[in-house]
Amino acid sequence: MSRCPPREQVDDFALHGGELASHVASCPRCAARAGWVQREAEVVRKWAAQDDAAVAELWGGVQSRIRAARRRWWLAGGVAVAAAAALAVVFLRPARETEATESATLAIESAEVQYRRAAEVLEVEAEARARTPEQRTAIAQARRSLVRARSAGAHDAAARIRVLEGYAAYLRSLRRALRDGQ
Amino acid sequence: MLFERHAPAVRRFAGNLVRDPHDAGDVTQETFARAHGRLARLNDDARFRSWVLGIARIVALDLIGERRREQPPAVTGQVVELDATPEAALLDGEAEKVLFEEMERLSADRRAVLLLRLDQELGYGEIAESMGWTLQKVKNEIHRARRQMRDGILRYLRRTR
Numbered sequence: 133m134s135r136c137p138p139r140e141q142v143d144d145f146a147l148h149g150g151e152l153a154s155h156v157a158s159c160p161r162c163a164a165r166a167g168w169v170q171r172e173a174e175v176v177r178k179w180a181a182q183d184d185a186a187v188a189e190l191w192g193g194v195q196s197r198i199r200a201a202r203r204r205w206w207l208a209g210g211v212a213v214a215a216a217a218a219l220a221v222v223f224l225r226p227a228r229e230t231e232a233t234e235s236a237t238l239a240i241e242s243a244e245v246q247y248r249r250a251a252e253v254l255e256v257e258a259e260a261r262a263r264t265p266e267q268r269t270a271i272a273q274a275r276r277s278l279v280r281a282r283s284a285g286a287h288d289a290a291a292r293i294r295v296l297e298g299y300a301a302y303l304r305s306l307r308r309a310l311r312d313g314q
Numbered sequence: 315m316l317f318e319r320h321a322p323a324v325r326r327f328a329g330n331l332v333r334d335p336h337d338a339g340d341v342t343q344e345t346f347a348r349a350h351g352r353l354a355r356l357n358d359d360a361r362f363r364s365w366v367l368g369i370a371r372i373v374a375l376d377l378i379g380e381r382r383r384e385q386p387p388a389v390t391g392q393v394v395e396l397d398a399t400p401e402a403a404l405l406d407g408e409a410e411k412v413l414f415e416e417m418e419r420l421s422a423d424r425r426a427v428l429l430l431r432l433d434q435e436l437g438y439g440e441i442a443e444s445m446g447w448t449l450q451k452v453k454n455e456i457h458r459a460r461r462q463m464r465d466g467i468l469r470y471l472r473r474t475r
Contacts, residue, residue, distance in 0.1 A: 140453070147432070172463060173432040175413045180433040183329025183338060187321035190343050194317065197347035260354060 136162055146170045233289075240292045244282070247299035251275070254306040261310070274302060317346055320363055323434060324370050330429050331374040331422050341377060345370040361443070364436050368444035371426050378422055408474075409467055416466035420459055427452060428459040 136142075137152060142162050145152040146169035156162045258271055281295050324345055329338035349366050356365055417425060423445075430436045430444060442449045 147435075168464075172413070172460065175410055176417065176428065176432040178410070179414050179417045180326060180330050180429055183326050183333075183335075184322070185325055185329065185335060185338070187317075187325045187342065190321065190325070190339055190346075191317055193339070193343035194346040194350070197343055198350050201347060201351060261351060 139165065142166055143169050147173060236289055237287075240289065240296065243296050244292075244299070247296060247303065250303055251278075251299060251306065254303060254310065257310055258306055274305075278302060316349075316362060320366055321346065323363065324366055327367055327426075327429060327434060328370050328374050330433070331371065331426055332377055333418070337377055337381075341370060341374045344373045348373065361440075363434075364430075364440040364444040367430060367434060367436070368446070371423075371445065374426075375422055409470060412466055412470040413463055416463045419466075420462060424455055424459045424462070427455045431456055 146166035325342045328341035430441045
């Protein structure tokens, strides 16, 4: 009798056959193991088959769910546009500028970079899932609104902090859209 | 076409996890609806089956969680070594009933991994991808599921002797 192979190989042999036939035939231990695995698989399949059922009538439900997901996505996309557009309105109106200190400017710029990176990741995902040109346009509009708000803020520290708040709202909208679209 | 080809396996797998025909239908519908939305991300059609079964598992587990029906994994007691082996006991028709009960006792994830291997006949690598687990974790969980089944048979033998 040759040396016993690892248990995993005996299990694979029991399920799919293969090269171990001669060893298993001459080894009572491996033969018992293979016999157990085969019988176990047989019982598991029999147990699993209890839940077999017709599926043809489920297709209508799948289509309804796809349509509902599209509607949710469109609404969520609308929220993203609304959030960004509202911020743009706030920032485009004349504001009293408050000069930021150098360290505050650096902190704000760093935070903006982080937000932009996070938004880029989510935007890629959202654009991949967008099913209509309108949805892709909605995302592009939201992004443009934030860029305009950022430019309008210029060196006004308070305005730029509010741009950061805008990014946060935009990210939340994108995340909600992706979650609802699942 | 994908639905026609794969829905029976998904429906069966969903039913095996949620153990309710109506819920199994819901899980199947939701699985294919989600798969439709993510299809663009699947760059290998050959992987569709393991991929869609992975989605079905997530949907089923969500539903189980929502309904708080998940049973804690059965606590396996100390295995008593007996002269009669589980292999021999499996020849006995009564033992089949015991194994059916053990299937019900397995935690949803452990049951899923065992079914993917033995019923859906996926390879370890496919299961790892489907479950989002490492290969080693897949092997460990399959081993534990089998041990749990085997312990059930040994307990049955202890009772009947």
